[in-house]
Amino acid sequence: MEVSLVLERLSGGLDRLRDEAGEGTVTRRRLLTAVPGAAGLLVLGGAATAGSVSAARPEHTPRATTKPRTPPKESAPAKPPGLPTQKKPIFTLADYRRMSSAPPFPTDAVALTIDDGPHPIWTPKILHLLDKYHVPALFCMIGNQVLGHEQIAKTVVGAGHQLANHTWSHPTKLAGKSGPQVAKEIARAQAKIQKTTGYAPKLFRSPGGDWSPTVLREAARAGLLPVDWSTDPRDWSRPGAPAIEHRLMAARPGQIMLCHDGGGDRSQTYTALKKVIPALSAKGYRFVAL
Template sequence: MTTGSQVVSLTFDDGPDPNETPKILALLDKYQVKAVFCLVGTQAERHPDLVRQIVEAGHALCNHTWDHDLTIGKKKADQIRADLDRTNAAIRAAVPDAEIPYFRAPGGNFTGRLVSVAYQDRMTSLYWEVDPRDWFHPAGESFEQHVKRIVGDVKKYTRPGSIVLAHDYNQPATTEAFERLMPWLTKNFQLGLPGDPVKPAPSTPVPTEPTPEPSATTPPPGPSPVEPAPEVTPSAAA
């Protein structure tokens, strides 16, 4: 899934987290970038202050279910709706009337029923295109190796229109990776929310040659002197 334009969107799942979310928010603020935060209901209930900070900073909200249930798409429609509504209620307990335009299934495990219920709740299902697997911690992988893997995958796969998946819940390597990635991302792409208009490229001024100053050998600006026309002598043929 892409943003539908040249804009690249960053998305952060499973928060808010009291350790990593404030760092991510500060980083996004530094580069004046808006992102999508996919909130888990239990975390939103525990940290309403962070939900408020996300909204006050102008980021978009996404419902990520109440407790990250990977099997929610297999449940009955009324059970799904109860879960999503409970999550939205926790978010709006922190920010009344908050807009929650997106829904993301845990693990990306979307089903037709899940998408339909989210749509009925006026939420667009949000998948991704770039997954650096920042949540995956292979045995023996050091912190630095983890960070470099995230950075490498984002640089390798991101292109205009990409939606990038990342996690701000208990993922310090992700925070460090995006500290390193943001200069590259902002240099090479327009970052924003899905549906944001593409900003026009800045126009390049056309260089002009300086006007020479008048001198003894340079005539001043104005009409060029006109030589008198030669006299014409009538001829016999005229």
């Protein structure tokens, strides 16, 4: 019921009471019963009005709740794409170019590779020698040798040299191990070298040049090219600096030379390289990076 209608009825009722009072016919009982009735109409009118207002107001609907967004998980570093499995490793610069699609090397080029480091004594000495003659080299690093010699490994990269994966623990008979064992040796070394230096090796050298179809396959799966050598002075056996020098001087253009900066006392290697590097440069040989 509208408020205006209630008020109208109430007003009419009071007017009748006045008229009756004027005529002397209204009684006290009549007056008492009229007032509550009018009050009741007001109450009903208010309730009706409230109901109409309530009906007109849209019902409150709770806001839809959404679950908080879960931050995306960090994806693991992507594994390098696998490479075709090679039937044999790289022995010469021509092999390297064929397997890697690298640009042609100069006809007088040779490459120097240095294995088994980093070493706290011999690696810095050899680095100084290479810097003196502006010679790039490939350092084939062992994972557990990088462990504990991180700063030296970083210095090698900082000097502009390349790194190769030379397994985690340098097992002497890698070719006789199972696929998972070979894969673990490669993966652990790769992870340690890259984490320490920021350089991801692209080449893998099996300890002692010990290759097998399994080793070649696991290297390819890791995205690494297998690299060997064509000139071995056997400096690891410490035959004397003159013997190492003689064998290195027999290198021919296009060959890959092997030396060592780790695995023990490399004073003979260092002494031989002090003569071989300038002597080969004087012959017109050019040292190139792999």
